[in-house]
Amino acid sequence: MGSFCLPSIITYLSNATMSKNKDGLHALSKAVRIQTPRTWQMEHSTPLYLTSSFTFEQAEEMKGAFADENDENIYSRFSNPNTDEFVEKMCALEGAEAGFATATGMAAVFSSIFALLKQGDHLLCCSSVFGSTFTIVTKYLPKYGIEATLVAANDKDAWEQAIRPNTKMIYLETPTNPQLELIDLEWAGQLAKKHQLILNVDNCFATPLLQQPINYGAHLVVHSATKWIDGQGRVLGGVIVGDAALVKEIYLFCRNTGPSLSAFNAWVLSKSLETLDVRMQRHCENALKVAQALEKNEHVSWVKYPFLQSHPQYGIAIKQMKSGGGILCFEIKGGVEAGRKFLNNLNMLSMTANLGDTRSIASHPASTTHSKLSEAERLAVGITPGLIRISAGLEHVDDIIRDIEQALEKSK
Numbered sequence: 001m002g003s004f005c006l007p008s009i010i011t012y013l014s015n016a017t018m019s020k021n022k023d024g025l026h027a028l029s030k031a032v033r034i035q036t037p038r039t040w041q042m043e044h045s046t047p048l049y050l051t052s053s054f055t056f057e058q059a060e061e062m063k064g065a066f067a068d069e070n071d072e073n074i075y076s077r078f079s080n081p082n083t084d085e086f087v088e089k090m091c092a093l094e095g096a097e098a099g100f101a102t103a104t105g106m107a108a109v110f111s112s113i114f115a116l117l118k119q120g121d122h123l124l125c126c127s128s129v130f131g132s133t134f135t136i137v138t139k140y141l142p143k144y145g146i147e148a149t150l151v152a153a154n155d156k157d158a159w160e161q162a163i164r165p166n167t168k169m170i171y172l173e174t175p176t177n178p179q180l181e182l183i184d185l186e187w188a189g190q191l192a193k194k195h196q197l198i199l200n201v202d203n204c205f206a207t208p209l210l211q212q213p214i215n216y217g218a219h220l221v222v223h224s225a226t227k228w229i230d231g232q233g234r235v236l237g238g239v240i241v242g243d244a245a246l247v248k249e250i251y252l253f254c255r256n257t258g259p260s261l262s263a264f265n266a267w268v269l270s271k272s273l274e275t276l277d278v279r280m281q282r283h284c285e286n287a288l289k290v291a292q293a294l295e296k297n298e299h300v301s302w303v304k305y306p307f308l309q310s311h312p313q314y315g316i317a318i319k320q321m322k323s324g325g326g327i328l329c330f331e332i333k334g335g336v337e338a339g340r341k342f343l344n345n346l347n348m349l350s351m352t353a354n355l356g357d358t359r360s361i362a363s364h365p366a367s368t369t370h371s372k373l374s375e376a377e378r379l380a381v382g383i384t385p386g387l388i389r390i391s392a393g394l395e396h397v398d399d400i401i402r403d404i405e406q407a408l409e410k411s412k
């Protein structure tokens with residue numbers, strides 16, 4: 001079995017080795033029930049396969065595994081039962097043919113681009129992507145002779161005008177981190193189809209529970225599993241799912257370059273998927289209530305949340321997302337200094353460089369992650385002086401709101 005799950009391999013898993021056939025189940029049930037074959041111990045929960053490599057009884061069998069004539073596990077950089085299980089669940093949730101799990105979200109982003117593009121190719125990318133993705137696109141792609149054009153998320157004409165004969169891929173994030181801009185996936189799918197481009201979507205903020213880019217024509221979906229998928233701030237992980245032929249290229253790239261997910265982290269993430277749906281429902285509920293409370297707060301000049309009617313792309317949000325997600329952002333009056341004071345006065349919310357946790361998190365990019373940039377540079381990437389990003393956790397929503405309101409009061 002491979003962590004790169006092709007349809008044939010999935011069939012093999014479900015028909016031959018899974019303890020019960022999972023075909024016909026709803027994707028949500030598959031996220032709970034897909035499991036490695038039960039061992040003679042008859043365990044209920046999946047065991048942890050902490051092994052670097054796998055053994056063979058016969059030389060012919062090993063030869064066959066290396067010749068891709070069978071689906072036997074060879075080495076955990078290539079595949080492992082725990083990563084297989086996690087990938088299969090992700091494929092079920094995203095409606096994907098195949099997938100491969102990586103050590104981090106950035107490994108998924110990097111591999112999905114570098115495995116498929118070559119010198120002389122051109123990438124079209126949304127300008128407000130996550131910081132490290134921005135760095136890959138602007139710093140590392142040019143180093144390897146791959147051209148890239150950054151386009152404002154919602155300037156539809158600019159996207160089409162930027163397409164060149166050598167354009168191979170469209171890369172986007174929706175909602176974007178941290179500005180929460182939304183891109184119309186139906187439109188992006190049609191654009192990619194019209195120009196025969198690979199559409200690669202970072203679905204980290206929405207998760208497959210709220211939005212499934214493949215339904216709109218995306219060929220690849222990448223995730224930082226570190227965020228909502230783990231959901232408890234424990235492990236790093238990433239995953240790429242999508243078109244089987246493209247995923248095969250990515251699998252071969254990763255199998256040789258080595259950014260594979262560890263079995264332990266895969267085991268954690270697979271268990272996390274069993275509760276993702278219920279967790280996301282509460283995260284979204286809490287985020288919406290916090291956003292609504294902040295809209296009335298005198299210390300805040302604006303609030304952005306996909307499911308607030310005031311969001312500039314509210315129409316897109318309700319069209320393609322089941323709920324607004326767990327992240328909201330707002331602009332605190334008083335700029336950088338007020339933002340710094342706000343963080344210092346929080347009692348319960350955590351000040352940490354993560355998101356998508358059971359624990360609510362506040363961050364102020366201008367005084368932390370983006371503090372080395374000039375104000376003009378920050379503004380160019382959408383980081384306003386008082387921008388605060390909140391990742392709504394699973395605490396009682398009244399406690400989240402109370403903590404934010406008292407910190408805002410003291411940030412004047």
Ligand SMILES: Cc1ncc(COP(=O)(O)O)c(C=O)c1O
Pocket residue numbers: 104105106107109130132173177202204205223224225226227236237238
């Ligand atoms: C939208 C998005 N994509 C990718 C990543 C990178 O994920 P990781 O930290 O797991 O490498 C992040 C991290 O915050 C993110 O927010």
